[in-house]
Amino acid sequence: MRDHDGRAERAAHLQRLLFGGVYGTVLASALAAALDHEAGPDAPGYDAVWVLLAALASAAAHGYAHTIARxxxxxxxxxxxxxxxxxxxxxxxxxxxxxxxxxLGSHAGWWGEGAAIDVALALNTLALFGWGFWAARVAGRGRAAACRVGGVDMLLGLFIIGANVLSK
Structure with a gap:
């Protein structure tokens, strides 16, 4: 019985890890895509803090919602x-x-904010593939099936990139 409880606990931990990774990556992508400073100067330092605070609020709300549900x-x-x-x-x-x-790299002057957003969206899209691939492999799927799952997750990132391009 104890071994079964340990496996269930590990599975719950892994599920929360994968959920948080995908959710956080999509959240970061959506927030980055929404950054627009056409009416004023770029503010990448402020934007970095805003993305982090929005993620902190989302994590707190999600954790609290779990507690309330329990x-x-x-x-x-x-x-x-x-x-x-x-x-x-x-x-x-x-x-x-x-x-x-x-x-923050943009804030430090290493590149422009537009380039930082483009890099973030590209990295996040690749990360979404990785989250999906990893989740499928953990679930016991083969490499081809895991690539399909990763590809579907990656579509979320591509959707955000497409919406960003179309909205600007």
């Missing part, structure tokens, strides 16, 4: 479990770091 079904108190649930959303925060790093 409280509703299990009739438990919202206490330290809330903090643990919010902290378990770290993969979402980690997934936005490439976008934040690209924007």
């Amino acid at each position: 409280q509703t079904t299990e009739k438990t108190a919202v206490t330290a479990g809330t903090v643990r649930s919010v902290l378990a959303e770290w993969p979402l925060l980690a997934a936005v770091l490439p976008t934040v790093a690209a924007l």
Whole structure:
């Protein structure tokens, strides 16, 4: 029984990791694509902080929602479990770091903000492929099936890039 509980716990951890990675990557891509400074000067430092704060708020909201859902079904108190649930959303925060790093590179003067956004969108699209591929492999799928799953995940990134191009 103990081994089964350990496997279930590992599976739940992996599921949260994969969910947070995909969700955070899509969130970072959507936020980066929405950055537009046509009415004023570029502000990549501000934008990097904004992306990070939006991800932090999303992670906190998601973790808190998990706690509320458990409280509703299990009739438990919202206490330290809330903090643990919010902290378990770290993969979402980690997934936005490439976008934040690209924007901070622009803030440091290494490249323009437009280039930082383009790089972030490209990296995030590749990351989405990786998340999908990894999830499929963990689920026991072969390489070809994992590539298909990764390709479908990658379509999310390509959709955001296409919407970004069309909206500008």
